[in-house]
Amino acid sequence: ADMQLSLHFSLYELTATANESLQEENRTLTDDQITKLSALAQQGEKIRDIVGLPVTVHSGYRCDALNGVIPGSSSTSQHPRCEALDLAVQGQTVDDTFNKLLAAAKAGSFTFGQLIIEEAVRSYGVVRWVHCSTIGTLDPSKVGQVMTMNAGVDGVTHYTLIDHLSF
Numbered sequence: 001a002d003m004q005l006s007l008h009f010s011l012y013e014l015t016a017t018a019n020e021s022l023q024e025e026n027r028t029l030t031d032d033q034i035t036k037l038s039a040l041a042q043q044g045e046k047i048r049d050i051v052g053l054p055v056t057v058h059s060g061y062r063c064d065a066l067n068g069v070i071p072g073s074s075s076t077s078q079h080p081r082c083e084a085l086d087l088a089v090q091g092q093t094v095d096d097t098f099n100k101l102l103a104a105a106k107a108g109s110f111t112f113g114q115l116i117i118e119e120a121v122r123s124y125g126v127v128r129w130v131h132c133s134t135i136g137t138l139d140p141s142k143v144g145q146v147m148t149m150n151a152g153v154d155g156v157t158h159y160t161l162i163d164h165l166s167f
Contacts, residue, residue, distance in 0.1 A: 056088050078138060
Protein backbone atom coordinates (compact mmCIF):
# COMPACT_ATOMS: atom_id res chain seq x y z
CA ALA A 1 0.00 0.00 0.00
CA ASP A 2 1.10 3.54 -0.66
CA MET A 3 2.15 5.77 2.24
CA GLN A 4 3.49 9.27 2.74
CA LEU A 5 7.22 9.16 3.48
CA SER A 6 7.46 12.93 3.93
CA LEU A 7 5.26 15.98 3.38
CA HIS A 8 5.62 15.92 -0.42
CA PHE A 9 6.85 12.41 -1.29
CA SER A 10 5.03 9.08 -1.18
CA LEU A 11 6.30 5.52 -1.30
CA TYR A 12 4.68 4.98 -4.70
CA GLU A 13 6.32 8.12 -6.07
CA LEU A 14 9.79 6.92 -5.05
CA THR A 15 9.19 3.41 -6.44
CA ALA A 16 7.36 4.25 -9.68
CA THR A 17 8.63 2.87 -12.98
CA ALA A 18 7.42 2.98 -16.56
CA ASN A 19 8.41 -0.71 -16.78
CA GLU A 20 5.01 -2.19 -15.95
CA SER A 21 6.33 -5.78 -15.84
CA LEU A 22 8.63 -4.86 -12.93
CA GLN A 23 6.40 -2.39 -11.06
CA GLU A 24 5.09 -4.89 -8.51
CA GLU A 25 8.57 -6.30 -7.82
CA ASN A 26 9.88 -2.75 -7.44
CA ARG A 27 7.31 -2.13 -4.70
CA THR A 28 8.01 -5.33 -2.76
CA LEU A 29 10.06 -3.77 0.01
CA THR A 30 11.50 -4.67 3.38
CA ASP A 31 11.00 -2.50 6.46
CA ASP A 32 14.66 -1.46 6.18
CA GLN A 33 14.12 -0.32 2.58
CA ILE A 34 11.07 1.72 3.61
CA THR A 35 13.13 3.36 6.35
CA LYS A 36 15.86 4.20 3.83
CA LEU A 37 13.26 5.56 1.39
CA SER A 38 11.97 7.81 4.19
CA ALA A 39 15.49 9.25 4.49
CA LEU A 40 15.60 9.65 0.70
CA ALA A 41 12.26 11.48 0.84
CA GLN A 42 13.82 13.88 3.35
CA GLN A 43 16.61 14.52 0.83
CA GLY A 44 13.85 15.27 -1.69
CA GLU A 45 12.31 17.74 0.76
CA LYS A 46 15.67 19.53 1.13
CA ILE A 47 15.95 19.73 -2.65
CA ARG A 48 12.41 21.12 -2.88
CA ASP A 49 13.23 23.75 -0.24
CA ILE A 50 16.41 24.81 -2.06
CA VAL A 51 14.83 25.11 -5.50
CA GLY A 52 11.58 26.55 -4.18
CA LEU A 53 9.40 24.51 -6.55
CA PRO A 54 7.80 21.05 -6.74
CA VAL A 55 10.15 18.20 -7.62
CA THR A 56 9.26 15.44 -10.07
CA VAL A 57 10.99 12.15 -9.32
CA HIS A 58 11.77 10.19 -12.49
CA SER A 59 13.54 7.38 -10.66
CA GLY A 60 14.04 6.64 -6.99
CA TYR A 61 14.36 3.08 -5.77
CA ARG A 62 15.09 0.41 -8.37
CA CYS A 63 15.04 -3.29 -7.53
CA ASP A 64 18.01 -5.16 -9.00
CA ALA A 65 15.93 -6.51 -11.90
CA LEU A 66 14.74 -3.02 -12.85
CA ASN A 67 18.20 -1.49 -12.43
CA GLY A 68 19.56 -4.17 -14.75
CA VAL A 69 17.28 -3.15 -17.64
CA ILE A 70 17.69 0.63 -17.35
CA PRO A 71 19.96 1.77 -20.23
CA GLY A 72 23.26 3.07 -18.86
CA SER A 73 22.53 2.07 -15.26
CA SER A 74 25.47 0.82 -13.25
CA SER A 75 25.69 -2.25 -11.03
CA THR A 76 27.13 0.11 -8.40
CA SER A 77 24.15 2.50 -8.64
CA GLN A 78 22.75 3.84 -5.39
CA HIS A 79 19.19 3.42 -6.71
CA PRO A 80 18.93 -0.27 -5.59
CA ARG A 81 20.16 0.84 -2.14
CA CYS A 82 17.30 3.38 -1.76
CA GLU A 83 19.85 6.21 -1.86
CA ALA A 84 19.33 8.15 -5.11
CA LEU A 85 16.82 10.33 -6.92
CA ASP A 86 16.72 11.21 -10.59
CA LEU A 87 14.63 14.34 -10.79
CA ALA A 88 13.49 17.45 -12.57
CA VAL A 89 11.85 20.57 -11.20
CA GLN A 90 8.64 21.91 -12.66
CA GLY A 91 9.21 25.36 -14.14
CA GLN A 92 13.01 25.22 -13.94
CA THR A 93 15.71 24.07 -16.33
CA VAL A 94 17.85 21.09 -15.39
CA ASP A 95 20.89 23.39 -15.38
CA ASP A 96 19.20 25.84 -12.98
CA THR A 97 18.22 23.02 -10.61
CA PHE A 98 21.73 21.57 -10.67
CA ASN A 99 23.32 24.99 -10.09
CA LYS A 100 21.01 25.84 -7.18
CA LEU A 101 21.82 22.53 -5.46
CA LEU A 102 25.54 22.99 -6.06
CA ALA A 103 25.42 26.56 -4.71
CA ALA A 104 23.58 25.38 -1.57
CA ALA A 105 26.20 22.66 -1.04
CA LYS A 106 29.05 25.14 -1.48
CA ALA A 107 27.33 27.43 1.03
CA GLY A 108 27.23 24.58 3.55
CA SER A 109 23.45 24.16 3.63
CA PHE A 110 23.15 20.91 1.63
CA THR A 111 25.06 17.65 1.52
CA PHE A 112 24.85 14.79 -0.94
CA GLY A 113 26.61 11.64 -2.00
CA GLN A 114 26.91 12.55 -5.66
CA LEU A 115 25.34 15.36 -7.69
CA ILE A 116 25.24 14.64 -11.41
CA ILE A 117 23.66 16.39 -14.36
CA GLU A 118 22.77 13.49 -16.62
CA GLU A 119 21.99 13.34 -20.32
CA ALA A 120 21.01 10.30 -22.35
CA VAL A 121 20.06 9.62 -25.94
CA ARG A 122 16.86 7.57 -26.09
CA SER A 123 14.83 6.34 -29.04
CA TYR A 124 12.50 9.34 -28.57
CA GLY A 125 15.22 11.97 -28.19
CA VAL A 126 17.72 13.42 -25.75
CA VAL A 127 16.66 13.57 -22.10
CA ARG A 128 18.30 15.40 -19.20
CA TRP A 129 17.82 15.24 -15.44
CA VAL A 130 19.58 15.75 -12.12
CA HIS A 131 20.80 12.75 -10.15
CA CYS A 132 21.26 13.42 -6.45
CA SER A 133 22.14 10.73 -3.93
CA THR A 134 22.44 10.58 -0.19
CA ILE A 135 25.80 9.78 1.34
CA GLY A 136 24.41 6.47 2.63
CA THR A 137 26.65 3.55 1.72
CA LEU A 138 28.57 5.41 -0.98
CA ASP A 139 32.31 4.79 -1.12
CA PRO A 140 33.73 7.67 1.00
CA SER A 141 36.12 8.64 -1.80
CA LYS A 142 33.09 9.41 -4.00
CA VAL A 143 31.15 11.51 -1.46
CA GLY A 144 30.83 15.08 -2.69
CA GLN A 145 31.51 14.32 -6.34
CA VAL A 146 29.92 16.75 -8.78
CA MET A 147 29.78 15.37 -12.29
CA THR A 148 28.20 15.32 -15.69
CA MET A 149 27.09 12.07 -17.29
CA ASN A 150 26.46 11.44 -20.95
CA ALA A 151 24.98 8.18 -22.20
CA GLY A 152 25.40 8.13 -25.95
CA VAL A 153 23.73 6.23 -28.72
CA ASP A 154 26.65 3.78 -28.59
CA GLY A 155 25.41 2.66 -25.15
CA VAL A 156 28.59 3.87 -23.49
CA THR A 157 28.19 6.06 -20.41
CA HIS A 158 30.79 8.77 -19.83
CA TYR A 159 31.23 10.61 -16.52
CA THR A 160 33.19 13.83 -16.14
CA LEU A 161 34.20 15.06 -12.69
CA ILE A 162 33.71 18.83 -12.47
CA ASP A 163 34.14 19.37 -8.72
CA HIS A 164 34.64 17.41 -5.52
CA LEU A 165 33.26 18.96 -2.35
CA SER A 166 34.22 17.95 1.19
CA PHE A 167 31.43 17.20 3.63
